[in-house]
Amino acid sequence: MTEQYWYTIEDVDQLDTPALVVYPKRVKQNIDMLKYMIDDVFRLRPHIKTYKNKEVALLMMDAGITKFKCATIAEAEMLGMCNAPDVLLAYQPTEPKLLRFIKLIQTYPDTKFSCLIDNEASANTISTIATDENLSVNIYIDLNVGMNRTGISPENEALQLYKACFQLQGINLIGLHAYDGHIHDADIVIRTEKVNAWYGIVIKLQNEILDSGFPKPLIIAGGSPTFPILASKKNLECSPGTFVYWDRGYQLAFEEQHFLIAALLVARIVSLPEENLLCIDCGHKSVAAENVLAKRIYFLNAPDVKIISQSEEHLVVDAGKGHGYKVGDVLYGLPYHICPTVALYESAITIENNNITGQWLNIARDRKITI
Template sequence: MTEQRWYTIKDVDQLDTPALVIYPHRVKQNIDIVKNLIDDVYRLRPHVKTHKNSHVTQLMLDAGITKFKCATIAEAEMLGMANAPDVLLAYQPGGPKIKRLILLILTYPATKYSCLIDNQQSAKAISDAAIENDINLNVFIDLDVGMHRTGIIPDDEAVKLYKYCAELPGITPIGLHAYDGHIHDADLIERTQKSNSSFAPVLKLQAELKQKAFTPIVVSGSTPTYSINAARPDIECSPGTFVYWDRGYQSAFIEEPFLTAALIVARVISLPTDTTICIDCGHKSIASESELSKRIFFLNAPELKMKGHSEEHLVADAGEDHQYNIGDVLYGLPWHVCPTVALYERAITIENNIITGEWLNIARDRIITI
């Protein structure tokens, strides 16, 4: 009798592949875990880039989470559609994105939106748009604490930018944003040391702003540094990947208690040689930015060695005298779940090992309605 594993789908014959499948009971457990790792749920501001759907958002809202972070206008609109109370667009809007953000604010008045700023030119453009539409928009100063992609160094220039924004009509600076996605050391001690080092200038900047009568909130962190930042007082924490987890984080951060909750189900479609198998899981099915060995890990076929990858096919070395047959079902854990989810318009839900429905990943699109 075949062993019944947590991920096995009894009616998998009804599922076309490749398919993104989600296990809602494990998602709920991850939400409970992230809540239990912090002293106050009010300090949680999860990033929705991983799940991109209203169903997970609702589970978080039901759990008492009221603040969210996102990276795209579509993600921001998905949150507005869910009546999320507080949404930070962790991106500096420019060009048409400013108009779209303004329209979001006007369309979803139950949601309080804010965004990032790291220079005076952008601040002025957003201020002008806000004035034109008779609104006031809260903004966070985006700080570069080591990621080196956007943001301003947390020094005197950041103080000047904060004061500049405070003097502009239409916008109000309310905080600092410090994303530390560059910190992903496997060793927790090293990770903590690097986190403390990158965060020290933020605390210094916050103290300087308080001396000037400002009261900046600090939004910081990612999933790898979540437990570190959760231990700091009065910091809003923004983990994202925790909700689904993946092979990359599972392998790197063994102390984290989160459960893998999203898989790619695939099938063996060809046996090109005596030792290789071909699987219907190409670039269009799994995030492929990493080396070939770090794209997907098959839970029920851990010995497979990936040999080749193209748009629709994945070739793996199964070894001599392997027992794989055409049609065999494989359950794959993505190494990087966030961009993998973005490849699928829908996720199939699995409960009690049975297909129960689907969750539309509506925020994978660039535009929902706005």
């Protein structure tokens, strides 16, 4: 009889593979741990990109979390469907995305939606369209604090943009957004030094805005790698996302964060092409494949296999001669990057007390729900 671990599924014969499975009890424990790591739940604005389903969003709301962050209109709409009180679309919408965003605001009036901008032209466009629709769109200025992906420099140009936006009709300027996704050093001391460097610049900007006679702008900042550092500061909102499921990459990189693995991939051995090789039904279409082969998936009950190759539907690993694995054996895989992995699956199968209990539909993995 196979030894039972926390992840073992007793009725796994009912589950076709590859499959994404989630353990609700562990999800709840991760939410509790997140709350424990910060002084005020009101400072939490978790990103929903990892899970993409209503069920986890509702669990967070049940835990007292009222603010959320997302990256797509579909993710924002899913939160509107959940009656989430406050949702930031962490994206600068351009037409037709802007028109969809306006429609979102009109369709879900009980949710306070906001978005990002990093230039005056985009602000003017939002102002014009919002004014035509008799709306006031909530805006955060997106700051480039080193990732060099989006945003405006917090040192030189941001204050002028803030002043310009404050004068525009159809815009309600709320604050500043700073994402530091480029900071992922394993050493928390180094991470802390890098966070403090950009944080000081953003606080200086905040004070300059205050000195210019404007209301104090709110600050939304960070992701999972820098969450413990930013959580220890005051007067800003934190936006971790991966914590809810966790993954192999963050498990290895950020040892000071003790979130539980709450989602896995279940796969099966489908062939034994050579005496040392196993072929598993876990190809590019089953697990995030942006990393090198060795950093895509780690099998909890086959930790020593070495990945040799991967194609669309197959993963070939070297298990060594005399390995003892058989066709049909079930493997439990931990993705290195869970967020894009979840997007490959229509649903996550729920596992409670080592048995299948249902499914959570990942409706926000699509580009469009209704809007």
